[in-house]
Amino acid sequence: MTAREAVETSGAAERGRSVAAIRRLLPEEVRGALGRHFLIAVPFLWLGVFFLAPFLIVLKLSFSEVALAMPPYTPIAEWVDEAGSIHLRFTLNLSNYLLLVEDSLYRRSYLNSLGIAAVSTAVTLAIGFPIAYALTQVARRWRFALLMLAILPFWTSFLIRVYAWISILKTEGFLNQLLAWLGLISEPLQILNTNWAVYLGIVYSYLPFMVLPLYASLERIDVSLMEAAADLGCRPIKAFWVITVPLALPGVVAGSLLVFIPAVGEFVIPDLLGGSGSIMIGKTLWSEFFNNRDWPLSSGVAVILLVLLVVPIVLFQRLQLRRTVG
Amino acid sequence: MRQGLSAVTMTALALGYAFLYVPILLLVAYSFNESKLVTVWAGFSLRWYGALFENQQLLAAAWVTLRLAVISATGALVLGTLAGVVLTRIGRFAGRTLFSGLVFAPLVMPEVITGLSLLLLFVALDWSRGPATMAIAHITFATAYVAVVVQARLATLDRSIEEAAMDLGARPAKTFFVITVPMIAPGLLAGWLLAFTLSLDDLVIASFTTGPEATTLPMYIYSKVRLGVTPEINAVSSILIGLVAIGVLIASVALKVSEERRQRDAQRAAAPRAAMVPR
Numbered sequence: 001m002t003a004r005e006a007v008e009t010s011g012a013a014e015r016g017r018s019v020a021a022i023r024r025l026l027p028e029e030v031r032g033a034l035g036r037h038f039l040i041a042v043p044f045l046w047l048g049v050f051f052l053a054p055f056l057i058v059l060k061l062s063f064s065e066v067a068l069a070m071p072p073y074t075p076i077a078e079w080v081d082e083a084g085s086i087h088l089r090f091t092l093n094l095s096n097y098l099l100l101v102e103d104s105l106y107r108r109s110y111l112n113s114l115g116i117a118a119v120s121t122a123v124t125l126a127i128g129f130p131i132a133y134a135l136t137q138v139a140r141r142w143r144f145a146l147l148m149l150a151i152l153p154f155w156t157s158f159l160i161r162v163y164a165w166i167s168i169l170k171t172e173g174f175l176n177q178l179l180a181w182l183g184l185i186s187e188p189l190q191i192l193n194t195n196w197a198v199y200l201g202i203v204y205s206y207l208p209f210m211v212l213p214l215y216a217s218l219e220r221i222d223v224s225l226m227e228a229a230a231d232l233g234c235r236p237i238k239a240f241w242v243i244t245v246p247l248a249l250p251g252v253v254a255g256s257l258l259v260f261i262p263a264v265g266e267f268v269i270p271d272l273l274g275g276s277g278s279i280m281i282g283k284t285l286w287s288e289f290f291n292n293r294d295w296p297l298s299s300g301v302a303v304i305l306l307v308l309l310v311v312p313i314v315l316f317q318r319l320q321l322r323r324t325v326g
Numbered sequence: 327m328r329q330g331l332s333a334v335t336m337t338a339l340a341l342g343y344a345f346l347y348v349p350i351l352l353l354v355a356y357s358f359n360e361s362k363l364v365t366v367w368a369g370f371s372l373r374w375y376g377a378l379f380e381n382q383q384l385l386a387a388a389w390v391t392l393r394l395a396v397i398s399a400t401g402a403l404v405l406g407t408l409a410g411v412v413l414t415r416i417g418r419f420a421g422r423t424l425f426s427g428l429v430f431a432p433l434v435m436p437e438v439i440t441g442l443s444l445l446l447l448f449v450a451l452d453w454s455r456g457p458a459t460m461a462i463a464h465i466t467f468a469t470a471y472v473a474v475v476v477q478a479r480l481a482t483l484d485r486s487i488e489e490a491a492m493d494l495g496a497r498p499a500k501t502f503f504v505i506t507v508p509m510i511a512p513g514l515l516a517g518w519l520l521a522f523t524l525s526l527d528d529l530v531i532a533s534f535t536t537g538p539e540a541t542t543l544p545m546y547i548y549s550k551v552r553l554g555v556t557p558e559i560n561a562v563s564s565i566l567i568g569l570v571a572i573g574v575l576i577a578s579v580a581l582k583v584s585e586e587r588r589q590r591d592a593q594r595a596a597a598p599r600a601a602m603v604p605r
Contacts, residue, residue: 035498036416040425043409043469047428050466054443057450071449131342134335146339148578153346155520155574157527159544159551160563164349167356167364167555174352174365207346258434265436267530272551282438289442290533299446302439313434320430320474321423 055306062299063092073296096300106284106301110308113281116195116270117263120202124259125252127203128210132251133244135211136218147215154208162201162272169197169273193275201269206262210255217251218244250319257316261309281305350567357560364555374561384546384562391526391543394457398464399522405465406472406517411502413473414480432470440467441534448535455537463535464528468521475520479513480506509588512581519577523570 065074077090100106131150138146153161168174169192176188191197221244229239267282274280281301289298357375361368378384409429419425432440444463448455487509491501507514529544536542543562550559 036419039408040412040416040419043405043412043429043473044421044425046405047466047469050444050447050462051428051432051440054447057446058439058443061446127342127345130335130338134338134342137332137335138339144582146343148575149343150346152571152574153350155523156350156567156570157523157544157563159527159529159547160353160566161350163547163551163555163559163563164353166551168349168352170365170555172365177365204345204349207342211342261434262436265438267438268548282436285438285442286530295446298442302442305436306439309436313431316434317427317430320433321426 058299058302061296062096062303063094064296065091065093065095066294066296071295072293093296096297097304099297100300100304105279109279109281109284110304112279113264113266114308116198116202116280117260117266120199120206120263121256121260123199124203124206124210125256128207128214128255129248129252131207132211132214132218135215136221150208150211150215154212158205159268161205162268165197165201165204165273166192169200192273193277195274195278197273197275198270198278198280201273202259202263202266205269206259209258213254213258214248214251217248217254221247254316254319257312257319261312261316264309265305353560354564354567357557357564359557359560362557364557364560374557375565377558378561378565381558383541384543387541387543387546390457390540394460394464394532394542395522395525397461398468398525399518401461401465402468402472402521403514403518405469406521407476407514409469409473410476410480413477429470429473432467433474435467437528437530438534441531444531445534455535456540457536459535459537460532460540460542463531464521464525467531468524471520471524472517475517476510476513479510483509512584515577516581519573523574526566526570 060076061073064076066072067074074091074093076092077088079086079088135143135146135150166173170176171188171190171192173192175191176185179185180188191200225243225247226236226239229243230236234242265282265285266280267286270278270280270283271286274283285298285301285305288294288301356364356367358370358372359367360371360373409425413426413429441463444459444466445455448459453459483506488501488505491505492498496504527544528542529548532542533545533548536545543566547559547562550556
């Protein structure tokens with residue numbers, strides 16, 4: 001070590017010691033509390049500004065009127081000069097909500113979305129449960145590879161997986177080719193651009209979201225419970241219904257919510273597979289916004305959609321929170 | 327009492343995986359199709375892959391998407407890790423319910439709502455829209471996924487190691503970077519990759535929050551798909567699927583290896599102690 005290096009090192013050490021000394025002036029608890037608050041504040045502020053505040057803006061905008069301006073809406077609060085006195089005037093415009101409630105197109109959009117999401121969730125559960133259950137029965141050395149295979153589609157692009165179905169479902173597509181070759185049909189089936197294609201698309205795209213929570217809760221079930229039931233003379237099928245299904249319930253609820261909530265607001269699937277005849281609320285919102293440029297009305301659509309989804313979202317939050325605490 | 331696979335479970339698995347993979351395999355297979363008609367096989371060809379590299383619009387979109395995904399994933403990793411630490415390591419605090427609500431809600435929030443509300447915020451703030459606003463949007467929704475992954479990892483961690491470090495005088499921040507981070511590294515990697523692919527895939531939120539100039543790959547693909555299926559889209563999709571599959575496979579094998587090593591180390595560390603216990 002050269003003399004200069006030695007001086008520099010000792011200087012650094014000196015500085016380090018004085019910083020530590022200053023730190024020590026603050027009591028331990030204060031320092032801990034400061035760090036804690038900083039830790040909480042950073043993600044809290046970010047999500048508050050970029051996730052919570054935007055909803056309030058949506059709510060505000062849903063009470064304004066569309067206008068030919070940029071941004072294309074009227075303010076709900078403005079300073080006006082009336083007979084010399086300047087005051088703040090609020091204009092709450094309810095016409096967006098009246099339109100959404102009275103116009104049968106919007107009502108149908110909401111009901112259709114809820115119905116399609118509910119049926120798709122039930123079908124996803126019916127398909128996902130046997131897969132998740134079978135995964136828990138597979139020998140350990142295969143399980144990792146099979147689980148990976150179940151998760152992999154979840155990582156690949158949603159848009160691409162939906163696109164893949166277009167070539168399968170269209171009139172001259174693979175499915176019709178196969179059915180014709182098997183001699184099952186003489187005329188090609190019209191599946192693409194119907195609600196059948198939307199159901200299929202949702203079940204296919206969201207299946208991994210159902211299988212993973214189901215597998216997680218099924219895997220935790222103690223095998224000895226099933227052994228005890230068998231020892232006590234319970235038949236396997238009955239044991240399955242009495243033991244496995246109730247214990248898997250948290251996974252069933254979590255998986256169903258993970259499918260149902262986003263499916264209600266789904267845009268890509270009804271747009272690409274459902275065609276013009278398929279009306280879902282996510283598509284309605286999109287076209288009000290991008291095609292009609294009616295920002296206030298699309299905000300109203302979003303607010304009502306959120307109100308419809310409040311119960312399932314709160315349920316999902318509860319479930320997640322219990323997992324972090326428990 | 328695990329017997330061999332019954333016929334029922336075998337069938338469930340075979341059908342389930344066929345359902346998941348046949349569409350993807352068909353898509354990839356027909357990207358090598360000579361014909362312009364996507365559903366009619368006319369012989370093997372790489373011409374659509376060649377065409378990709380001459381498509382300037384597509385290459386530009388891919389470059390925008392890649393940069394966006396790296397920035398968003400890194401931002402989401404930082405915020406998501408902080409959120410995961412807060413949820414698992416800091417007990418009760420005022421606003422914890424709201425905090426966890428804000429962290430988990432983006433997991434299920436319909437994308438059209440997230441996209442619309444963020445756009446309205448950017449308009450209200452009068453920020454010009456483009457790659458930066460898209461990155462903010464992606465960081466915001468990917469943070470939730472990172473938080474879930476990191477929190478799961480932290481919850482299974484043996485806290486006594488962190489406590490030992492702090493008992494020996496390490497500050498909480500130092501303990502976190504020297505002890506906790508290496509132990510949750512696989513979770514951090516998984517969280518980053520997840521955020522990366524989420525950003526890479528996103529169409530809806532990016533469409534709302536982008537400006538007139540920045541087009542991402544999903545936006546390009548979507549605009550083409552609306553006009554019908556083309557072999558070129560099959561080719562670009564196959565490349566994306568391939569890259570993601572390879573990345574995820576490498577990461578998950580790395581995860582598994584490190585997990586096994588950790589368990590072995592734990593056993594080895596426990597062995598002498600077990601020997602000392604009087605029988």
